[in-house]
Amino acid sequence: MIRLFRTIGLIEGLTTLALFLVAMPLKYWFDYPHLVPPVGMIHGVAFVVYLLAMVVCLWGTGFTAVQWLRTTVASFFPFGTFLNDPMLARHERAKAAA
Incomplete structure (x- = not known):
């Protein structure tokens, strides 16, 4: 499930x-506002899916309160999901090894 969440995080970041x-x-810069509404809508949906998937995919995986907070905060900052991904990858590898 962590892999699925990482994929959703990548999509949200993109x-x-x-x-x-x-x-x-x-x-x-070019006075062409036509892309903002559809791209903004797609990003908004991806953001909501990220938050929902965080609860569904990461619940019961042994995340600490700090890791939950970090993953939540990452969704509110540009590039945050990319910066948070290495921590998720380490956690995924640790769960697979256990």
């Missing part, structure tokens, strides 16, 4: 990049 590096520059 939608953030699409919004910040493609849609918003097109809106503000």
Whole structure:
């Protein structure tokens, strides 16, 4: 289940990049705002799925309160899901080895 959550985190992070590096520059620099609503909607859905998947996929996997907090906070910052992924990968490897 951690692998599924990592994949969802990757998708959430990629939608953030699409919004910040493609849609918003097109809106503000090239006066082309048409991509912001659909990309923003996709990112919003991905964000909600990330939060729901965090509870479903990580519940009962032995995460500490600090790891839960870190994973939650990571969803609120650009690139946070990418920075949190190595910790998730270590936890996934430890669970597989056990």
